[in-house]
Amino acid sequence: MSISELPFYANALDIPALWEEFPPPPIYFKGVARMDHSGLAALQARRFMQQVERAWQVPFYQRHWGRAGLKPGDIRGIEDISIIPPFSVADLRESIELMPPFGDYMGYDPKSDPPMPLVMQTSGGTTGIPRPMLYSPRDREVVNIMGARRLYAHGVRPHDLVQVTHSLGLSNAGLSTRESLWKYTGAVPVMTGAGSATPTRRQIELMKAWKVKVLIGFPAYLRHMALVARDEMGIDPRTMNVRFLSTHLGTEDRGVLEDLWGAKVYDTYGANEAGMIAADCEEQNGMHVYEDAHFVEVVDLESGQAVPEGENGTVFVTCLFKHLAPMIRFNINDISAFVPGDCPCGCTHRRLAGIFGRSDNMVKLRGVNVYPDAIGSVIGDVIETTGEYVCVVDLVDGRDEMTVLVESVREEAPNNQSGQAALELRFKEALNVKVTAKIVARGALDQMTGLSKTSKIKRLIDNRKKG
Ligand SMILES: [Zn+2]
Numbered sequence: 019m020s021i022s023e024l025p026f027y028a029n030a031l032d033i034p035a036l037w038e039e040f041p042p043p044p045i046y047f048k049g050v051a052r053m054d055h056s057g058l059a060a061l062q063a064r065r066f067m068q069q070v071e072r073a074w075q076v077p078f079y080q081r082h083w084g085r086a087g088l089k090p091g092d093i094r095g096i097e098d099i100s101i102i103p104p105f106s107v108a109d110l111r112e113s114i115e116l117m118p119p120f121g122d123y124m125g126y127d128p129k130s131d132p133p134m135p136l137v138m139q140t141s142g143g144t145t146g147i148p149r150p151m152l153y154s155p156r157d158r159e160v161v162n163i164m165g166a167r168r169l170y171a172h173g174v175r176p177h178d179l180v181q182v183t184h185s186l187g188l189s190n191a192g193l194s195t196r197e198s199l200w201k202y203t204g205a206v207p208v209m210t211g212a213g214s215a216t217p218t219r220r221q222i223e224l225m226k227a228w229k230v231k232v233l234i235g236f237p238a239y240l241r242h243m244a245l246v247a248r249d250e251m252g253i254d255p256r257t258m259n260v261r262f263l264s265t266h267l268g269t270e271d272r273g274v275l276e277d278l279w280g281a282k283v284y285d286t287y288g289a290n291e292a293g294m295i296a297a298d299c300e301e302q303n304g305m306h307v308y309e310d311a312h313f314v315e316v317v318d319l320e321s322g323q324a325v326p327e328g329e330n331g332t333v334f335v336t337c338l339f340k341h342l343a344p345m346i347r348f349n350i351n352d353i354s355a356f357v358p359g360d361c362p363c364g365c366t367h368r369r370l371a372g373i374f375g376r377s378d379n380m381v382k383l384r385g386v387n388v389y390p391d392a393i394g395s396v397i398g399d400v401i402e403t404t405g406e407y408v409c410v411v412d413l414v415d416g417r418d419e420m421t422v423l424v425e426s427v428r429e430e431a432p433n434n435q436s437g438q439a440a441l442e443l444r445f446k447e448a449l450n451v452k453v454t455a456k457i458v459a460r461g462a463l464d465q466m467t468g469l470s471k472t473s474k475i476k477r478l479i480d481n482r483k484k485g
Pocket residue numbers: 299300301306361362363364365
């Protein structure tokens with residue numbers, strides 16, 4: 019066997035050809051990002067049909083689409099997308115149960131098919147065994163390029179030291195960011211990981227000593243870092259000259275984080291199965307979808323139809339580049355909306371307005387649909403808080419009751435009756451249902467949310483499901 023036949027990464031890709039297909043930054047921002055709508059639509063239509071063809075080779079889609087009565091040839095173009103049944107994480111879990119440990123959605127068996135250099139990462143799942151995802155060299159490289167576009171759009175440049183506070187391990191966010199930084203930006207990744215890998219005080223010391231310019235992580239942890247610096251170490255985060263923060267805001271408050279660090283905060287949207295899907299440009303006015311690599315729909319789940327621009331719906335993503343585990347109409351269960359109109363930055367790709375909550379994190383409370391995530395963006399209006407909160411749902415005398423525990427910035431539990439009453443009023447407005455608010459001491463929720471240990475924060479504890 020010659021060297022060129024071995025399953026080496028360097029043998030697996032024609033890199034210049036791949037860069038033609040999916041240009042890395044800054045080339046992308048001068049070309050594909052400014053493509054006119056009809057050119058972009060034609061590109062998407064062509065790549066979509068390649069994905070459909072590939073999906074018909076994958077047992078998961080044969081089964082899932084077959085159940086809906088679809089046969090090869092029924093999907094003739096991207097205009098037929100609405101006849102394709104979406105799938106969600108529940109379907110992926112079912113696939114894993116049928117064919118452990120990787121499920122039958124990869125279209126590849128790493129134990130018996132011809133070997134190739136693979137990367138495995140998982141969802142950041144907090145319950146049960148996380149969902150594995152295998153990336154072929156090409157899939158991974160496209161994911162790296164999308165991640166690099168996000169970093170460039172936010173302002174990462176050569177020589178920057180970029181501190182990455184995502185967990186390093188099975189979950190994808192940390193290592194994927196490292197690959198994008200290292201391969202495509204000229205910046206230097208500083209991989210401190212989450213608080214369990216490098217304690218928060220040490221993270222601050224390193225930032226200061228090495229003059230880190232950019233911070234990447236989840237908002238709750240970036241907030242926690244700022245508070246530790248300010249209140250425990252006597253270092254005002256605003257004096258640390260962080261140029262900007264790049265995060266996944268979800269429903270968290272951008273303003274609180276910007277005030278703490280005295281720096282801009284840019285939003286991103288991605289998924290382990292799809293890679294980086296969309297990210298803010300400098301306008302901070304919606305996240306541009308990388309539309310040469312993803313076709314995104316915002317759908318009304320009840321009618322199954324796309325909603326008009328500006329209206330809320332559930333995000334479905336279709337990847338336009340994948341070989342292992344094609345993703346066609348993946349219902350990510352996030353609520354968003356397309357921002358109407360063009361962006362002043364000149365990029366023609368559509369923008370997602372942000373993520374307003376998760377359709378599957380919804381709880382029914384006395385018949386009302388409640389999105390606990392919606393609380394994150396309103397608590398800062400009412401009291402001085404660390405921004406940490408957790409919703410606890412219990413069955414009390416046959417009636418659903420939700421208590422929202424909110425952390426004060428103070429070390430001792432304040433007896434703040436008027437603050438609690440004001441919070442309850444604000445929550446009633448945000449959630450349309452009456453809940454109880456309780457202000458607790460700073461740090462009191464660490465164990466419940468997992469803040470100091472992991473980067474995936476828990477906001478809902480539903481005790482009705484136990485026994
Ligand atoms: Zn823009």
